[in-house]
Amino acid sequence: MKKIINDPSTVVTEALQGMAAAHPELISVSYAPDFITRADAPVADKVALVSGGGSGHEPLHGGFVGAGMLDAAVPGPVFTSPTPDQVTAAARAVDGGAGVLLIVKNYTGDVLNFETAAELADAEGIAVQTVLVADDVAVKDSTWTAGRRGVGGTVLVEKIAGAAAARGDDLAAVAAIAQRVSDGVRSMGLALAPCTVPHSGEPSFSLGDDEIEMGVGIHGEPGREKMKLAPADDLVSIMLTAIVDDLPFTAGSSTLLFVNGLGGTPQIELYLAYNSARKFLAGRGIEVDRSLVGNYITSLEMQGMSITLLQLDDEMTELWDAPVQTAALRWGV
Amino acid sequence: MSCTTESTIAAVRAAAAVIAERRAELTALDREIGDGDHGENLARGFAAVSAKLDSEHPGTPGEVLKLVATSLISTVGGASGPLFGTGFLRAATAAGDAAELDSATIASVLAAARGGVVARGKAEAQDKTMVDALSPAVEAAAAAAADGQDVSAVLAAAAAAAEQGALDTKPLQARKGRASYLGERSIGHVDPGAQSVAYLLRALAAAANGS
Numbered sequence: 001m002k003k004i005i006n007d008p009s010t011v012v013t014e015a016l017q018g019m020a021a022a023h024p025e026l027i028s029v030s031y032a033p034d035f036i037t038r039a040d041a042p043v044a045d046k047v048a049l050v051s052g053g054g055s056g057h058e059p060l061h062g063g064f065v066g067a068g069m070l071d072a073a074v075p076g077p078v079f080t081s082p083t084p085d086q087v088t089a090a091a092r093a094v095d096g097g098a099g100v101l102l103i104v105k106n107y108t109g110d111v112l113n114f115e116t117a118a119e120l121a122d123a124e125g126i127a128v129q130t131v132l133v134a135d136d137v138a139v140k141d142s143t144w145t146a147g148r149r150g151v152g153g154t155v156l157v158e159k160i161a162g163a164a165a166a167r168g169d170d171l172a173a174v175a176a177i178a179q180r181v182s183d184g185v186r187s188m189g190l191a192l193a194p195c196t197v198p199h200s201g202e203p204s205f206s207l208g209d210d211e212i213e214m215g216v217g218i219h220g221e222p223g224r225e226k227m228k229l230a231p232a233d234d235l236v237s238i239m240l241t242a243i244v245d246d247l248p249f250t251a252g253s254s255t256l257l258f259v260n261g262l263g264g265t266p267q268i269e270l271y272l273a274y275n276s277a278r279k280f281l282a283g284r285g286i287e288v289d290r291s292l293v294g295n296y297i298t299s300l301e302m303q304g305m306s307i308t309l310l311q312l313d314d315e316m317t318e319l320w321d322a323p324v325q326t327a328a329l330r331w332g333v
Numbered sequence: 334m335s336c337t338t339e340s341t342i343a344a345v346r347a348a349a350a351v352i353a354e355r356r357a358e359l360t361a362l363d364r365e366i367g368d369g370d371h372g373e374n375l376a377r378g379f380a381a382v383s384a385k386l387d388s389e390h391p392g393t394p395g396e397v398l399k400l401v402a403t404s405l406i407s408t409v410g411g412a413s414g415p416l417f418g419t420g421f422l423r424a425a426t427a428a429g430d431a432a433e434l435d436s437a438t439i440a441s442v443l444a445a446a447r448g449g450v451v452a453r454g455k456a457e458a459q460d461k462t463m464v465d466a467l468s469p470a471v472e473a474a475a476a477a478a479a480d481g482q483d484v485s486a487v488l489a490a491a492a493a494a495a496e497q498g499a500l501d502t503k504p505l506q507a508r509k510g511r512a513s514y515l516g517e518r519s520i521g522h523v524d525p526g527a528q529s530v531a532y533l534l535r536a537l538a539a540a541a542n543g544s
Contacts, residue, residue: 033407054410077377079368080411108510112415112453116406145513200360200369219368221514 001201008198012055012075019062023327026066033083035090036062036073042096047165047174048072050090051103051158053110054079056197057218060155060297063328069162070103070326078197078300079219081109087117091126099127099171101178103157105150106134129171131178133157135187135308137246138215138223149217152260152308153185155296156320159329163322181316186246188239189223189306191216193264195299204302214238218262218299218306232269236276239307244284249309251285256292256320258308263298265305270294273305281309290320296328336434336484336541341394342386344540345401349379351536352529359532362525366512371413371525378409378417395428398442412510413526416454416463423449436487440471440478443491447471454509461507461519463526466498470534488538495534499527 005011013031020029020036029036035052042048051061052074061073071094076082091100100121104114111132118128135153139145161178169177191213194203204220207213212235215223249255259274261267274293281288289312297306310316323332336344352359352375359372382404391397398421406418427445428434434442447467456462473494477487500523507519510526 076410077370077374080370080374081414083407083410083414085407108454109411109414112412113410116415139514140516144508144516146509146511149514197369199373200364202364202369204364204369217511217514219511221368221511222518223514 001196001198003196003198005198008201011198012077015055016062016075019327026325026327027062030089030093033086033089034075035086035093036065036075037090037093038065038067038071041071041094043071044096045098046096047098047169047171048091048094048096048100049103049158049162049165049174050074050087050094050100051154052076052082052087052090053105053107054081054219056300057297059295059328061158064155064158064326066324066326067333068166068322068324068326069158069329078199081107081113084113084116084120087114088120088124091117091121091128092124095126099129101161101165101171101174102128102130103154103161103178104130104132105154106132106147107149108146127171129175131157131161131175131182133182135182135185136189136217137186137242138188138217149221151189151218152187152258152297152306153182153310155292156185156256156258156308156310157181159324160316160319162324163319166322177315177319181310184247184311185308186243187306187308188242189216189218189262189304190214190235190239191220191262191302191304192229193303194220195263195302197300212304216304218297220299220302232273233276233279236273236307237280240277240280240309243307243309244286247311249284249286249311253286254289254312254317255281255286256290256310256312257281257288258292258310260297260306260308261295262302262304262306263295264301264303267294270305273307277307289317336394336439338392338394338397338432340541341397342391344537345397346383346386347540348533348536349383351532352376352379355529355532359525359529362523362528365522366507366515366519367525368511370411371529374409374411374413375417375529378405378414381408393428393430393432394434395425395430398425398428412454416450416526419449419453420446434484436478436482436484439484439487440474443471443474456509459505460509461502461505461512461524462509463524463530465502465505465524466495466527466530469494469498470530485538485541488534488541492531492534492538495531499523499531502527
C-alpha cells in the first residue's frame with residue numbers, strides 16, 4: 001500500500017483539518033463528533049440539508065457543503081457510516097428553524113445510523129425528514145438483497161434539493177423534490193482495479209490483468225459479473241442498456257447525463273466514455289440536456305467509472321442550473 | 334451463583350479483550366463477503382467501552398449493559414454500531430435495576446437483546462446475519478435456565494449454540510447487509526457478525542465461569 005498519509009488512524013481527521021484550512025470562506029469543521037457545516041450555518045428559516053456516509057468518497061459529501069447544496073456533511077471512518085450522535089449534532093448545528101432533510105445512501109450502516117439519528121433529533125424537537133437514494137441498477141431488488149445501493153444519483157439529489165431549499169421551499173416540498181430525483185435516477189459502475197482502505201492495507205478485491213468488475217459498488221462490492229475488458233463503447237453500452245431499460249427511459253426523454261470517475265481514472269477516459277454514452281443515447285432517441293463529467297463520488301483510488309442518468313423535468317432543470325457555491329461544485333455565482 | 338455488577342464488568346472487559354484479539358480475523362472474514370472493517374469497527378467500540386469503564390462506575394448490571402450500548406452506538410458506526418448497540422440497550426432494559434441477575438433473568442436479557450437486533454436490522458433467520466448466532470443462543474439459554482442451571486451454565490449453553498449458529502451461516506446466501514450484493518458468491522463464508530456474537534458470548538461465559 002502506497003498512500004500519502006501519516007497514520008491510518010488519523011486519515012479522516014487530518015483530511016478534515018486540511019479541508020477546513022483550504023476553504024474557510026465556505027465551510028467550518030467541528031470535531032468529536034466530526035461534521036462539516038456551511039460557514040454561515042445555521043441559515044435562518046431555510047430547510048437544512050444534511051448528508052453523510054463513510055469517508056473515502058470525496059468530494060462527496062463535504063465537497064458539496066455550501067450555498068445552494070448541503071448545509072452539513074457527516075463523515076464516518078473510511079467506508080464506514082458515521083454514528084447517530086454525529087448526525088444529530090450536525091442536524092442541531094444547521095437547523096435554522098425550518099427543519100432538516102437527511103439524504104441517505106441505501107447502505108445498511110448508513111440507513112441504521114441515520115434512522116437512529118432522526119429519532120434522536122425528533123426527540124429534541126427538530127423537524128426531520130429522510131430521503132433514501134437507491135439508484136444502482138447493478139443490484140437485484142430488495143427481495144434478494146439489502147436493496148439497491150445509493151451511488152452517483154446522490155450528487156444530483158443533493159444539488160437539486162439544495163437549490164429547492166435555497167429558493168425557500170418548505171421541508172415537505174424539499175423532501176418531495178429530493179424523492180422525485182431519487183425516483184428518476186439510475187446508475188451503474190465498473191472497476192478496472194480495486195482500491196485499498198488505509199486501515200486494512202489490503203486491496204478490496206482482486207481482478208486479473210484483463211478483467212473488470214461490471215456493476216461494482218462504491219466500496220468495491222461486487223456487481224453483476226467479472227468480465228474481460230472490452231472497448232469503451234461496449235462497456236458503456238452494457239451499463240447504459242441496464243440503466244435505460246430499468247426506469248425505463250424512453251425516446252424523447254429529457255435527461256441529465258453524469259459520467260463519474262471513481263478516483264483513479266483520468267479525465268480523458270471519462271470524456272471518452274461520455275462521448276460513447278452520448279452516441280448510445282442518441283441511438284435510443286434520448287435527449288441529453290444537462291451534463292456532468294468528473295470525479296464527484298469516488299472510491300479512494302479505485303480505477304473505474306460510473307454512469308448516472310436522471311429523467312429531467314422543467315423544475316429539476318431549473319434547480320440544477322441554480323447557483324451553487326461549494327468546494328467541488330460551483331457555478332452561477 | 335448469580336451475576337453481579339462486578340462480574341458483569343469483568344465479563345464485558347473479557348469481551349473487549351477477545352474482540353481486540355480477534356480483530357484481524359473478524360476483519361478478514363468481513364473482507365470475504367463484506368467491506369473488510371467489522372473487526373476494526375467492533376474493536377474501536379469495545380476500546381471505548383473499556384475506557385469508559387475506567388472512568389465511570391455503573392452501579393448495577395443493567396447500568397453496565399447500558400454503558401456498553403451507548404459506547405458502541407456512538408463509536409462503532411457501520412451496521413454493527415446500531416445493531417450491537419440496540420441489542421445491549423434492550424438487554425440493559427431487561428436487566429432493569431436489579432443488583433444481581435439470576436439464570437432466568439440472563440435468559441430473558443439475551444432474548445431482549447435478540448429482539449432489539451431483529452427490530453433494528455429487520456433480519457430473519459437464515460438471512461446470514463448475527464441473528465443466526467443469536468437466535469440459537471437465546472433458545473439454548475432459555476432451555477438451560479428452565480432446566481434450573483446456574484448462570485455460568487446458561488451462558489456456556491448460549492455460547493456453544495452461538496458457535497454452532499455461526500458455523501451454520503457458512504452455506505447460506507446473504508440476504509441482508511453488504512454481503513447480500515454478492516448473491517451466490519456469499520455462500521461458503523461464515524458471517525462475520527454471527528462469528529463476533531459467538532466470540533462475545535464465549536468470553537462472557539468464560540468470565541462467568543471464572544468468577
